[in-house]
Amino acid sequence: MEKRKIGNIEVSAIGMGCMGFSHGYGEIPTESYSIEAIQKAFDFGCTFFDTAETYGPNVLPENYGHNEKILAKALKDVRKDVVIATKLHLPTDEAKTIGIYETLKRHLEKSLENLQTDYVDLYYLHRINPDIPIEDVAEGMGKLINEGLIKGWGLSQVPVDIIEKAHKITPLSAIQNIYSMIERSIEDDVAPYCVKNNIGIVPFSPIASGFLSGKVTTQTDFSHSDDVRKFIPQLRKENIEANQPILDLLAEYAEKKNATKAQISLAWMLHKYPNIVPIPGSKNKERIIENLGAWNVILSDEEFENLEKALNLIPVHGFRGHVEIEGGKMEDWNREKPKK
């Protein structure tokens, strides 16, 4: 697969979001199935794997590390050939009691143990904690880089002013914000800033939690206790119906390019930004390969521009759930998006 740079870290042009093997999209597969799926992705050319300390069934504290441990087993023989990204939360109490750097290091050490490795390639702060100055986090991450415990660091779900402050202290390798054809707010300022400053853009939920594949319908059942889709306003029945014109547009290009809708949505963002590396998530072996195969669906400049023009004319109904901060709850996604 084509390689791209996020900061100075080289990765496959499409990475793999591993969350679904442990949390977020209903019933999880068996551990052996998940391990095989990850290994199949590697064999296909994927070298970039995304996880987090909290990914575990129902994100219950006793299940933290579930996803990291699966990755450890799947990638143990190829550790040096892959880039592993994981994330930490920074609770105020802990940081105020033992210190910010010490908290970062304590969480990292637990992830290293779960991942059965002695370094993490990319370590993200999962959510901004407004009680803790981002400059102090950046400084702590810089120390971890100097100690060789992490190769680079990143931020997730962040606005541009925070990115700017952090990047000045310890240069960032990547920003992991939500981005897809129906959630494009990073195009305003975050993505241009990242392009200008050599920071990788790693979109999460790039297929809009499955919607852009066309396989999520008003009949899809989100009732499992660990299915985040029930909280996503864009996936309310009325919005699934109202957003069908986007799927019609994807279907037109899918036919033209002999690809799937999910692949077109990924090919679109790969064309748009040179430093973008989406991490689609799937717990299904065939869909994982389908999504990774999008790197090979090349849109010409003209095709991209026509697609983009048509997309810009289609209104998007509902929102994904606005930027959360440390301690935020998925239930909050149902609140109306604050106006700018």
Ligand SMILES: NC(=O)c1ccc[n+]([C@@H]2O[C@H](COP(=O)([O-])OP(=O)(O)OC[C@H]3O[C@@H](n4cnc5c(N)ncnc54)[C@H](OP(=O)(O)O)[C@@H]3O)[C@@H](O)[C@H]2O)c1
């Ligand atoms: N930083 C953060 O705060 C944050 C938040 C959320 C996620 N993430 C990361 O980003 C990764 C991706 O995000 P995501 O999983 O939320 O969203 P996503 O990739 O947009 O969508 C995942 C959903 O779409 C379905 N899907 C994926 N590819 C498909 C295809 N080709 N055809 C049909 N359905 C398809 C999956 O179902 P199946 O499993 O049934 O295929 C799953 O239900 C996660 O795995 C995680 O690593 C990070």
